[in-house]
Amino acid sequence: MARKSRVATPAAVGASKVQHLHNRNFKTSPPPSPGLPYLSMEPPDGDMLKGAPFGDAPYIPSRNPSAYSPLHTFELPKGTDKHYGQQYADMYFLRLALLRKAVKQKAEDAWSDFELGQEKASFVERVLDVRQGQLCWIVGTVYMEMALKPNVLDDISKEHWIAAPPPRETYVSSGGQDEMMLEDESGRLRVTGESLNSHYVTGCVLAALGTEQADGTFQVIATQYADLPRQPQRWEREDSALSRAKKPKPKRERAGKLAIISGLEITGVDDDELSLDLLLEYLTGEATGPPTQTEAAQITRLIIAGDSLSHASPILSREDFAIKKSKSKHYGYDASAYNASPAERFDTFLSDLLPTLPITLLPGASDPANVALPQQPLHTALFPKARLYAEPPAKSNETIHGLDTVTNPWDGDIEGYRVLGTGGQTVGDLLKYVDEVESLEVMEMMLRWRCIAPTAPDTLWCYPFQDDDPLLLKDCPHIYFAGCQDTFGKRVIEGPAGQKVLLVSVPKFRTTGLVVLVDLESWEVELVEVGVVQPQPAS
Template structure:
């Protein structure tokens, strides 16, 4: 008598969601470069003037609110008053095309610098008509950047500068109480688990910095595609991967670094440049293969990064379909701009590949603040008009980590695709059925500290935000 084990086939159905690309940063064929930033600054000042007026009067009481032009009309120049305007920071180390040209022509050398802020920087506040220099120690140049709209309290000195006694910012938008806020509060505690709720319906998977140009073929990419497509893991793992309704590659997928060449003597490294171009093509083909596997099972959004093959200046335009010939055949692939804003399900999602925050960090030189903290500062400066969840995505090529976002609760968590090393690691194996619970079988290999126990997929207990100080791509 023979017995046959019958295994029930469980089919995981991936949920469909609404997707809309607002195409806000898509440039027309007739590109125009004659517009200046002044209109943008004036529009933001006009939009935030009433908010700052209310905040200033609430904080300081009944002071006169004047324009910069009206300061000269005061009888007593030392009478304190309030000015509302846009901050401009004058920086000596800020890159200039004229300085670069002078450096190249060996007229005057410009010292190379990774950061452009110094103690000698000067702050100005300007409105629609004119500007005035700020003095005093209440507004530190390293804590603020050009374009921030604020209100300052103080008086004008005899030398024409405005002495700042205090200042205030627009602040974060008032939080709107909603049904989600009451019934499903956003969790940011480390006790929350990626797999705590099997029935959580819709999730996003965010990745950045695959850097296939500098990353050899590795098991991490196979684990990534197999988990998303439902091949890897047990039933619970497949059920949770089935809840991923959108995968977002947030830039620098093909390349994570850029090689620069001087114009002088450029013919020398030309062969090296040609070889780099060939390697970039190979990296693009590898990325196309990865995306091609995923788009057959899930919707994918590909955003270009600073080093990907598209235009360098912001806004970067979508990667050309010819670079992704295999995956571009599927309607489930969306190639977008950088920055990008659109609608996924009932949520507005906006993101960039990180250049904006990195530029803010360059002109601030506050090394003790993380990219996520600078991203939070943009909310205090009110560069956004919505209640949002801030997410900083780690570089996948270095951490093998991706970020999962629950679209219902906005809860975030990280998931790692990599090898489980021997030692005291604080990891939970997702594939419980394949885990070797017999510790005695591994006793012979304990002397090798570098031995890979097995390749597996694990969830990092340290949840919430993934931060990489070298290359943060932000959603």
């Protein structure tokens, strides 16, 4: 179980901030000169002849620097190199081509000596080449035919002002009409069997062992998938760079803690102020007393995983749109439809935090970024105060000590560990394909399928990659987190070659007030609840 602590304050009418008294016998006096702290030892009664003699100043904990190196795996081409003229179907064929070898090897290791009724299983190259009654195994991409799954006609109807169907909580039909198919370059083959209850979804590549039935369906006995890829050693990337440069390895201090929050959903109104102020005071070490301050000093980096801003304005109805269109606009800009308060409040929050703690900022579904995955970094022009702490583009390959606006998904090395994270859209969309499955189970299966967004571009918008698909997992991460989830969860999974991955499901801060802390040495996960303690009525 994750250790859980609480940072809270009593609710007070008219209180804008929480003041903390660390020692009742001391009070803070104005510093004699700017930038020089000064503590007065004056006792409460004002008599300087009483009390203990002068002692050393109280210890102020400090933070260690964060060893941080992003990978830029999910950055899209710039300018004319980025275009959308490709066919999206090519992405699934590309994934099949890239994963076929690994899946085939896993199937051969499992079924090379498999016999049923004195018949030995054989491999069939194409799914449409199977023969009735033949015991064989095939490799293909899963396609789920689901009645409730959205299609492109819904998007077309929105453009023509036809009322689109409301968003669905699940794609699974109650009547059991959903069908599963395996497809490759030759075509599709409908598959059935009890072994398919492993919650496969559209886009995952697997091998299926079975026989074709009289009705043309393929009865599956067992399945195999690629499983976790090779996992780099800790500090492998940094050590190899030092080796190429013929430099000695530096002495590395003990790693600190990684803080992860998501779902701030800042609206810019007064109800955000207290929770954000408490969060800021905790992360900067101003909250509560010395024990909590010492623990907060162990946090060396903060990751904000999506949905930092709430939706500024809803989609207008046809009548409201016609009214706004009739109003005069200057240069196509309608000031009444724009609300800068959420971005300004978030900018202030970042600028107050950045002098003491480096931040990695991922966009989310409600943030002002492109909708299709991979989402590109939030532009620093949104944060005129915080962008002063952002690294210039020329230093993008160096260690970043301030604000790093990154893509969603994102991967990089923190304290030598490979970290992979998303804003939660990939997990949320995949959960609609299955019933009674938790976020951690979905995250584990995506890693074992070696694809962190298998349902893109079928039901999740995505850039049409052609030559290479960064959504395929080439290296196994050490830590994999997903933001904006309903509940918190953690799990450590293991791979066939001894890989170990820490999975973390990060809940929304706005609804739970939870901050997730990951100790990068012990991999212990701690929950810190930031909130307001409501006063209890007198009995």
